[in-house]
Amino acid sequence: MSPRRFTPLLLVTTLLVASGALAQDKGSVNPKPLPPLANPNDPHLGAKELFARKLLPSKGPAHVIGSYTKGCIGGAAQMPLNGDNWQVMRLSRNRNFGHPDMIALIKRLAAKAHKDAGWPGILVGDIAQPRGGPALSGHASHQIGLDADIWLTPMPDRRLSREEREEMSAVMMVRQDRLDIDPKVFTPGHVLVLRDAAQEPAVQRIFVNAAIKKALCREAKGDRSWLSKIRPWWGHDYHFHIRMRCPAGAGQCEGQPSQSEDEGCKEADLSYWFSDAVLHPKPPPEPPKPKPPMTLAQMPAACKAVLHAGDAKP
Numbered sequence: 001m002s003p004r005r006f007t008p009l010l011l012v013t014t015l016l017v018a019s020g021a022l023a024q025d026k027g028s029v030n031p032k033p034l035p036p037l038a039n040p041n042d043p044h045l046g047a048k049e050l051f052a053r054k055l056l057p058s059k060g061p062a063h064v065i066g067s068y069t070k071g072c073i074g075g076a077a078q079m080p081l082n083g084d085n086w087q088v089m090r091l092s093r094n095r096n097f098g099h100p101d102m103i104a105l106i107k108r109l110a111a112k113a114h115k116d117a118g119w120p121g122i123l124v125g126d127i128a129q130p131r132g133g134p135a136l137s138g139h140a141s142h143q144i145g146l147d148a149d150i151w152l153t154p155m156p157d158r159r160l161s162r163e164e165r166e167e168m169s170a171v172m173m174v175r176q177d178r179l180d181i182d183p184k185v186f187t188p189g190h191v192l193v194l195r196d197a198a199q200e201p202a203v204q205r206i207f208v209n210a211a212i213k214k215a216l217c218r219e220a221k222g223d224r225s226w227l228s229k230i231r232p233w234w235g236h237d238y239h240f241h242i243r244m245r246c247p248a249g250a251g252q253c254e255g256q257p258s259q260s261e262d263e264g265c266k267e268a269d270l271s272y273w274f275s276d277a278v279l280h281p282k283p284p285p286e287p288p289k290p291k292p293p294m295t296l297a298q299m300p301a302a303c304k305a306v307l308h309a310g311d312a313k314p
Contacts, residue, residue, distance in 0.1 A: 027092040027166035046293025051133030058309035072303040073132035073145035085110035085121030098127040098145035117189035125149030170238035198226035207241040210273030217265035
């Protein structure tokens with residue numbers, strides 16, 4: 001998907017989506033259950049309303065269906081809320097579920113962040129809902145358990161309270177002029193953590209703010225081949241987004257084409273992201289009309305079975 005194909009209107013829309021329920025948005029210490037749907041069989045009902053009301057994964061083995069932006073996951077695994085080197089944030093969202101391979105990868109990354117960067121650990125943001133699918137807020141992706149957000153704020157050397165997990169803000173890593181990282185907060189440890197994530201063979205892409213990509217290109221030493229996986233994308237000033245490839249044998253998973261193995265560090269690779277049109281987009285003459293929500297019928301047919309399957313044991 002080339003950024004140069006975005007029209008100004010679509011660019012603004014994308015920026016608005018990217019600024020949704022991300023690391024800096026607060027959660028709720030006492031979230032209220034969603035009310036029952038008056039007509040859950042309404043064919044015009046957004047699938048997000050259905051998937052958001054599933055509080056547990058479906059029973060059975062893990063299987064991925066569809067694409068990162070239109071799909072679901074059966075038999076998802078839950079990321080434990082606490083580990084030796086990680087803590088899950090924004091518990092009220094109930095988005096700490098994913099493919100078992102993703103859960104294992106996050107645990108490995110947490111240990112590497114401690115060992116290589118000297119961080120106490122990592123703070124884990126959104127992975128996916130218990131059965132994946134579209135969420136009520138925040139993301140177009142994160143639907144099949146193969147996307148995960150990791151805060152760029154190192155985990156504190158203590159157990160965070162529930163209030164802190166909902167209300168603590170991630171740290172902005174980008175300078176106010178948006179042209180580079182803020183050296184007061186973005187450290188060599190961040191380079192090492194991003195390198196460790198990118199060197200995982202199952203990781204296909206990692207999305208960061210363009211200023212962070214620029215800093216990585218400048219600071220990376222030795223083997224730089226991992227830089228090819230680091231991709232600039234709107235938002236991602238406070239966290240980085242890991243995207244895994246489809247697991248082996250997952251015939252219903254629709255992955256993305258492999259990207260170039262080029263480092264992506266040439267001036268031509270980054271100049272678009274620092275253009276005035278991107279840094280200071282002009283609002284459209286008229287606000288864009290919201291798109292109708294994706295319905296269950298528009299999703300892969302097998303997602304209906306995932307939605308209606310029995311609950312896995314908590």
